[in-house]
Amino acid sequence: MATMEDHVARWFDVQSVPLSHTFPPENRPGKLPFPTCSAIPIINLSNPERLDTIQKIIEAGRNFGFFQVINHGVSESVSTEALNVLKELFNMQDEEISRDAHKNGWAHMGSTSYAIDGIHLWRDNIKHLCHPLEKCVQHWPQMPTRYREVMATYVQEMRRLSFRILEIISEGLGLEKGYFEEISQVQFLSGSNYPACPDPSVTLGVLKHFDHSLITILFQGNVEGLQVLHDDKWIGVGVVPNAFVVNIGTQLEIMSNGKLRSAEHRAVTNSEEDRLSIATFINPSPNCIIEPAKVLINESNPPLYDSFLYNDFIVSSKAFGPLTELVQTKD
Template sequence: MENHRSRWFDVQSVPKSHIFSHEDRPGKEPVPVCRTIPIVDLGLQRLEMVRKIIEASREFGLFQVINHGMEESVIVEAIRVFKELFSMPAEEILKEANESGWVYMGSTSHGTKGGANLWRDNIKHPCHPLEECMKHWPRNPTRYREVIERYIVEIRRLSLRVLELISEGLGLEEGYLGGISQVQILTASNYPPCPDPSLTLGVLKHVDHSLITILAQGNARGLQVFKDGKWLGVEVVPNAFVVNIGSQLEIISNGKLRGAEHRVVTNQEVARTTIATFINPVPDCIIQPAEVLLTNSNPALYPPLSFREFVNANKAFGPHTDALQNGVISKISS
């Protein structure tokens, strides 16, 4: 543990390498916690769940779910195993990542626009097909594969349920979204306490490229969503998951749902460990507005494009680029 604590974040002030431009840094103005972001009880009557999810996806681009059917112990153990992993010396983590093929990014690996580094450690690995991908997951902690396999199986079940409720709310045929989706990527992040959170960020503002992203946000606030020209804090709800609407679902809904523009800030008091799972389309799937949503008065706003092409377009323009927000992939002009 001592090796972990003595790394880059054990400092009295934020290094220049981690200070963001005035445009991007959070600043000292407090960001209020938004109490109106819907918390959807998945034990409610079905029509009520669908209504709340669609309204939240239109207004905020995200919502939280409770009573989702995943045992709390599954979430707790997954968070715990990532804390154990991030407590290992960085050299050990990096060595195993290089040998196994998954990605570890320490703080100095996160090059962003302007050159500032993110205030986090992060690992990322694929999850589909599960049995094949597991062979390349971390071997330490020794129970990592067992614990995270169980977590991913439960996330797949939850994602299918949420996508089916969204499909129903949009008027799509049964299985429309579930049939093209995979739990493709897991990324876990450790955000250590920061001496001055006003100067740096855990994650720059962006919109996920997924259909949806399912986030276990740990024990401390840090996620913020951009709405109506201002940032709003997302509260931490015990045993809940945050569901972000991604750009692919914004396209399929022909703009009816919005991708959540969000960022992650740091805090001075406690470390924060989170797990995000990206529910993506199959790579060669053509993503375009669903025909059932189109009319003469509501034509397609986006051109057809495979998910692979979409991702490659973003990569070509560098990290933290969003193809829809920044015009890499333009809406169809009317």
């Protein structure tokens, strides 16, 4: 029977989960099937009643830390092409991918190159910086040849969408117009491939974690796999056609003085289909002071968090893994 060791370069035709990818019982995702939650809000950004949209986003950020947006103005073809070119990249040989990553300065973490406490995640992953776009794109994958063009279009759309959502959040919190846009200077992209797994109950695509962003925007294609911890239970985020999943990052939780919350989440695998996803992260500038917005602070609402320099946080926590050094040097 084929095992992972027989397929170091690619995941195809793997028929059993090796010990190197088997998590201990206390960290396993649990019994199948994984539940999907219908309560996570799906918000129509084209709703003519702006106050209603603002209220729904603020409530979703407070209660779940997650929501989905539809009618967001991003063409479905843009997202589909981004997933397609990502699939082409992951279909390349590991040696080709690693050679490109080393040459151009982006991060690749394959099935046997990235481990947590000795256990490997069930995914292939790439990461690269996206802002300022005209400089960063020169360090993106050169193969497939259309990657840079396709993903640049996608990144520009995500940046516009993120500022639109942040402006709604700013208004909902009572902050001045453009409050978040002025400090949001760094963006990076994480593309992941979660191959079909012989036994999803013992593997994880991504460990539970918080995003240390302002917001993160995820396109999860047609296959479920994202789970959110809500009321001490893991719930699945369903796939909605041409929707984007938005989650509140820890930095926005701090700046909102706890009015919005960041939720733990993870990625699980399935036995039927490969899953591709693209996450884009909107982060504060490294030289930004992270603290509760002053307008939200008064005698009855004291600050719940201490102030700190975002760059110090990046360095001390290694928040972005292989990208930490690059992120801290960008402004």
